[in-house]
C-alpha cells in the first residue's frame with residue numbers, strides 16, 4: 001500500500017492561513033491503514049485546528065469528511081453538492097488522492113495534509129517500511145524476491161557495495177542491507193549459484209525517468 | 223594470463239610482465255588550484271607505476287577526477303581514473319570515458335561510490351543508473367566492440383585498462399569470492415582491494431581466488447594504508463564499514479609512545495608488503511597513504527619495490 005506521514009502542523013497552519021472555511025478530507029484506503037489520513041486522523045486534526053484557531057479568536061471553520069477513495073471519480077462526486085461550502089480542501093490522502101480531487105474540482109483549492117512516503121508494508125505495530133519503487137519492470141524473480149531497487153540505497157542490481165557490514169547498510173544500523181537479505185534468501189532457497197549471474201544494465205525508461213506512466217487495458221475500456 | 227595488452231597503460235604492461243606493480247592514490251583538492259594535485263604527484267612520481275585519482279571520495283565535492291588526471295598526466299605521471307556510478311548516468315559516464323581517452327588516460331577503476339549522505343551534499347539525488355559491474359561492462363564494450371551502449375559506432379574507441387575494487391573482508395562473507403568472480407566475468411582486468419590489516423584472512427581469500435583460477439584472469443593488487451596512530455587504527459576498526467583491523471595491530475601501536483606511532487604504522491605496512499609479496503596471486507600493491515603521500519617513497523623503498531621498472535613505449 002501507499003505509506004504516508006502526517007505533515008508537520010506548522011506547515012499545515014501556514015498552508016491554510018489564507019482560507020476561512022476548510023474541509024478536511026480523509027481517505028478510507030491506504031492512509032487509513034497506515035494511520036495517517038483516515039476518519040480518525042481527520043477527527044483529531046479537525047479538533048486540533050479548531051481549538052488552535054478558537055484560542056486565537058480566528059474565525060476559521062473546519063468540516064470533516066472521509067471518502068471511500070480519493071483516487072476514484074465515483075467517490076469524489078460526494079464532494080460536489082457541498083463544494084461551494086468550502087474555501088479549500090485539506091486532503092489527508094496520498095499525493096494521488098490530492099491531485100485527483102484537485103482535477104475533479106478545478107475551482108477548489110487543494111492542500112496536502114500528509115507527505116506521501118513510499119510503497120510499503122506494515123512491518124510491525126506502528127512501523128511501515130518501503131518495499132517497492134514502481135520501477136515498472138520487476139526484477140524480483142532474479143533477486144530472490146527481495147527488491148534492490150527500493151531497498152538498497154544505491155539500487156545496485158549487482159550488489160552489495162563495500163559498505164555492507166553485519167547485515168546493515170552503510171547508511172547505519174536502522175537500515176538492513178538489501179544484498180545481505182538477498183544472499184540470505186538465496187542460501188535458504190539453496191540457490192547461491194544464482195548470485196553469479198550478472199544482472200544486465202536496466203532499462204529505466206519504465207521508471208520515473210521515462211515520464212509519467214500510464215496503463216491501458218483495452219478489454220475493459222469504454 | 224592473456225599476454226596481449228588492451229591499452230597504452232604502463233600499469234598494464236608491468237602487471238602483464240609478471241612484476242609486482244605499485245600504485246598509489248591522490249585525492250583532488252576542494253578547490254580549483256591544480257598545484258595541490260601536481261605537488262602530490264611529484265612526491266610519489268618515481269616510486270609508483272600509476273596513481274589513482276579518486277572521484278569525489280566520501281561524497282565530498284572536489285575537483286573532478288578527470289581534470290586531476292589530466293594534471294597528473296601533464297606531470298608525466300600515469301593516472302588511474304576512478305569513476306563512481308553515484309553521480310552520473312550512462313550518458314555522462316560514456317562521455318567521460320571518451321573525454322579521458324581523448325587525453326590518453328589509459329586506466330580506469332569502476333566503483334559505486336560512498337552514499338551521498340556521508341558528504342557535503344546529503345540532500346542531493348544519487349543516480350546509480352549503472353552499478354560498478356555494469357560500468358566495467360560498459361567500458362569493455364566501448365573498447366572491444368567500438369560501440370556505445372546505444373549501438374552506434376565510436377570513432378577511435380577508448381583503449382582502456384579496466385579495473386574494479388574488491389573488499390576481502392566485507393559482508394556477506396560467503397560471497398566474497400563469487401563477487402570477485404563476477405567482477406572479473408564482467409571484464410575487470412585488475413582489482414585493487416580494500417586496505418588489508420588482517421593478513422591471515424586476506425591470505426585465505428587470496429588462496430580461494432587462486433583456486434578458482436581468478437588470478438589467471440585478472441591482476442589482484444593488495445590495498446595498503448599505513449596507520450598514522452593508534453587513534454586511526456581504532457577509528458578504522460570501529461567506524462569504517464567493511465574494515466578488518468585485528469586487535470594485534472592496535473596493541474602493537476599502543477605499545478609505542480605517541481610520537482613514534484606513525485613510524486610504527488609505516489613499519490607494519492612495510493612488513494605486510496614484504497610478507498604479501500610472497501603470496502601466490504598477489505600482483506602488486508595499491509598504497510593509499512591518505513594525506514600522507516610523502517611517506518610512499520619510504521614504504522616502496524623499504525618494501526623492496528624500488529626502483530620501478532622502466533617500460534619501453
Ligand code: SF4
Nearest residue numbers: 152161169170177178
Ligand atoms: S550496504 Fe547494502 S543496502 Fe546499503 S548501499 Fe550497500 S549494497 Fe545497498
